Amino acid sequence: MLQIYNTLNRSKQAFEPIVPGQVKMYVCGMTVYDFCHIGHARVMIVFDMVVRWLRASGYEVLYVRNITDIDDKIIQRAIENGEPISTLTNRFIDAMHADSDELGLMHPDQEPRATDFIAQMQGMIGKLIENELAYQSDNGDVNFAVRLLPRYGQLSGKSLDELNAGERVAIVGGKRDPLDFVLWKSAKPQEPADTRWASPWGEGRPGWHIECSAMSCDLLGEHFDIHGGGADLQFPHHENEIAQSEGTLYGKNRKEDDAPFVNYWMHNGHIRVNEEKMSKSLGNFFLIRDVLKSFDPEVLRFFMLKAHYRSPINYSDPQLEEARAGLVRLYTALAQAEAKTVTLDPQNLWAKRFADAMNDDFNTPEAIAVLFDLASEVNRAQGAEQQALASTMRSLANSLNFLQRDPTEFLQAGSKQDSGLSAAQIEEQITQRLAAKLAKDFAKSDLIRKTLLDQGVVLEDKPGGLTEWRRT
Structure with missing residues (x-):
């Protein structure tokens, strides 16, 4: 029976889907303002593997992975480029799909874009205000009141007091508490018109966390089987998703017998580069498309899955x-x-x-x-x-x-980094070697074999005088 490590309770659990034979899974996807890097590749490859195994095991799987197409980084990049938000995001969505296809991965069954779910997000925010878990600040933002939800911290395993002790951010933007997080951002005068939507709280745009709650609940229901993403999303993003989603449904106090937002939380490990954290500032930031110029896509997939999905991996x-x-x-x-x-x-x-x-x-x-x-x-x-x-x-x-x-x-393709002989040149050397053997010039025949081996080409003689070759 399938056992899944559930981050929510920090142990492996027997997997029991809500509906026998069916699995509903949501994975946090990319924020599309730049090309995808190898950290994104790991998320794509890991959950592609999960879906393949679930289906191979006989489950009917509905796999949803979202696209964040509105946030601060996207807005900033569009302003820098002098282009509409949709032009920027569509370009990088196409690039993401191209990278995924090059990697040989399945597309999710559904790939919702945040900007198509603004109404659902506003509905959740309105319900959270109604449940007295959210408030509008003087600056127009709507924030989630974390301290009003006693069970906050269940995914990270930290109490509110522990979280507050580690909080070094001053109360800004009209927040009542530094732990509070934004649900709806009030529009700024300098921001373009295509970055704002009308709402009961004035023009603005959704906060990042509410996006995934609204999209997952709308497409998979208020209670579904598996939620996945990178380990860096465990806190605060996924913690906040639980707070918003369960706060919308149950208010401040979910009862013991109330169904949780998600049954199983899965998180893949971080990627390090030469034992250092990957970052642009360190100059060790690798895009998928650049890596695939040097390595076969199957090699990258194999590299990612040689390690357990929860383990850190050194690239x-x-x-x-x-x-x-x-x-x-x-x-x-x-x-x-x-x-x-x-x-x-x-x-x-x-x-x-x-x-x-x-x-x-x-x-x-x-x-x-x-x-x-x-x-x-x-x-x-x-x-x-x-x-x-x-x-x-x-x-x-x-x-x-x-x-x-x-x-x-x-085997004949070899490494993309090879700069040696072409297939035609290798075949020509094999022909010359065969001629030498027929002339009983075994010294020349052995020399050709050794010369090819030194250039990374292995010859294998087969019955009937055939010779096959592969690159090392």
Whole structure:
């Protein structure tokens, strides 16, 4: 049975969907004012994996990932560029989709944009005011009154007193308390017309936190199965989502038997670059599209899933090269056999080991270890047994979005960083080597093999005088 680590109670729990056989999942998506970076890639890849495994396990999944297309950074960038908000955001939404497609990821079933849900956000804000959990400040902003919600802090595991002790921000903008957060931002005179909407509290725009509450509740209901996102969103963003959503539904005091906003909270770990925090100021900020100029998309996916999704991960070129070497090993095993399409018995030893790993909180490192063990068996086996093992390997890897390409195509592509011989040049060297062998000039034949190996090309002689090659 699938076990999921639930951030809400800091333990693994047996997964029981609200409706048997169906899963509703919401993941916090991108704020679209720039190109996506490798931190975004991890979120995309991790929850793509989660959805694939849930579906492979027989669940019907509704996967929603939002787009934040209005916030302070977007407004600032549009003003700097001298362009309308929609022009800026549409351009980077298209870029995000292009990056996702290049990575070979599924699109979410629904991808709501914040600006299409302003009415729903205003409805929630109005209900929070009615429930005496929100107030309008002198500056026009509407804020959530955190101290009026006793259970605030349940996701972060911190009490209100602990949060207040760590708070060093002065009370500004008409807030009654430094812990309070904005639900509706009053429009500033210098802000463009396309950044403001009419509301009962004057012209303005939504705060960031209310966006996700409104979109998730509207599309998935007031109570759904899984909410995901990066570890950096746990507090305050996801904490505030719980406060808003449950405050709207239940007011100040949710009863013990009242359904929570979300049953399972999942958070993927941070990415560090060469053991440092990734940031533009440190010059170690990598865009997805730049990384893919040097590395195959499958290599980046494999790198991300070699680590458990909750673990921090260290990004570097050597780490990606190591991931590529792992994929080369797996594809090399597949290249040994013509994998037949067979129906995979779930009681198959390999399938059971793989499923046990994935059902243990999506333990992809253990699942990948099963693939490596299978590769070793493929290399040792022959004939029908080898074909069956290779087919099993492909079938299992499919749920991780690996090993679905032609092995020869992958192995001959090599690294994008290779600046060596072209395929035509390699084939020409193989032809010359064959001619040398026929002339019994074995010294020349061996020299050609060694020269190619020094340039990262491995030759494998097959029965019938055929020679296959791959890059290291």
